[in-house]
Amino acid sequence: MIQDLVVHGAFIAYAIAVLMGFGTILTWVERKQAAVMSDRIGANRAYFRIPFTQVKLVWLGLFHGMADGLKLLLKEDFKPRTYDWYAYAVAPWVVFTPVLLVFAVIPFGGQLLPGTLFPPLADWFGDRSYVMQIARLDAGLLIVFAFGGMTVIGAMLAGWSSANKFSLLGALRAGSQMISYELVLGLTVLGLILVYGTVDLTDIVRQQSGVMLGVLPAWGIVFQPFAAVLFLTAAIAENKRIPFDLPEAESELIAGYFTEYSAMKMGLFMFAEFIEIAIIGALFTTLFLGGYNLPFLTDAGFVFPGGHMVAMSHGAVVVTQLLTFLAKVFVVCSFQILVRWSLPRFRYDQVLHFAWKFMFPLALANLVVTAVVMWSFAGGQ
């Protein structure tokens, strides 16, 4: 019993470390990637001076994120004279918390045998085995959508309690946009559920472990390429990032629903946005890119089709799986940043037209085609 607690405590610590790490690093990645994409250098002036020396550590501008955080912490926490201070204070957390919670059901690694991994503790752990995931829930995917939907409430709450026209407009935009794209998101994933026959994320990832036709990895993106594109688009819209950043369109609405927020409360909104990039990356990886799976990687090591086998110890397999997952998430995050710095913002009516007249029918068509194909594969029953 206590062993379960220890292992899951370690998982939770790892998950929080990963999310916070991604949230911090992505601010830097976003800056630098945008700079490199547009022939610039990017922020590179913040430094740490080693005390009593003239050695300045710049490290490619990595410390700018820390400087930002410090600035947000030390700023005056200005509050508007709003009539709903409670909602005002709670709103950033309502946005921030569900974003973190989504990660609880995402498997970030395969089987873990702590007894094999730490031989001195072998007789304490026995032959227990764990899936590297905080909570294995049968309704994993549904939990993801349930928590994802809660972010809308936070945005609406923030806009309403600020008692500010711009905030309210931003909140209305956020509400209608996020609800529209939530629908598309759900419909695209339905096709995937038809293919895998389950909403348990652990099971979904496990089904993506093999190869098909000899070389092609059996990832979701191979079965459902349309759904992958639609999912990523809808997810970016869900996160309110640039082609879809109408709720916080700074040229029209100052900062949208968090106009009246300052200091660390505003920081929470920003941080939630960056963590959600990582969450979208993790979800996309789990659903479409095979999670922690690499082609030919099994629990015993790489097994290539010609009969070659590269045996790996259990620890090596675990580390490979963790790193594979992180690398895939990072690639998806980087792609989102590429999109954010390439495309211009939609007009507001275009955003909703795009959701209801373009993506929604496409998602439905994808679902119908998937259903028909699955039905015919199942022998028409």
Place this chain on the structure above:
Amino acid sequence: MATRPYRRKRYWNEPTLTWYERAYIFEIVRGLAITGGIFTRNMWRWMTGRKGALTTYYPEETRWDYAAANRGKHVLTQRPDGSPQCIACNMCATVCPAKVIEIEAAFDPDDPAHPKYPARFEIDYSRCIFCGFCVEACPEDAIRMVKEVPDLPSEDRRRMWITRDELLNWKPQRDVAKPYPPRGGTKEPA
């Protein structure tokens, strides 16, 4: 009053989109390919030790396309023995419209040809307007302006002074200051 329905005006050069462009998705892919390509190119340059950006690191780097005629910084010319050509006559300080030049004259008994020399010669670049009057006023060709700019970014205006030693850093092999007394002149030193 009958109002006509609004009809958008059509222009002769109205842009027309093909179905390919109208589908938008292909153009998005093209745009992402362009930005991604530029990212890859620049990243490759950074990783192979070159500079993958057009930006100049400002105080550390001088842009290659500085105009040759730029007048960004003063220099003091030197005699062949390395002493400053300046005779501390204070003409530049007098003509200076911004009153930024400060000269402290000193006496050098060992050099009877030019016994007066500047012990201090300082220019406040926070106020200098780069008009070049000092160069024109100088009877000795002792002060000139060059195209480089002083390395001055600072949080404190008191650190924007350039001292004599810095002004005397300029040591060109050709284009030296004109000799005094002039060659073949009448005033030979005693």
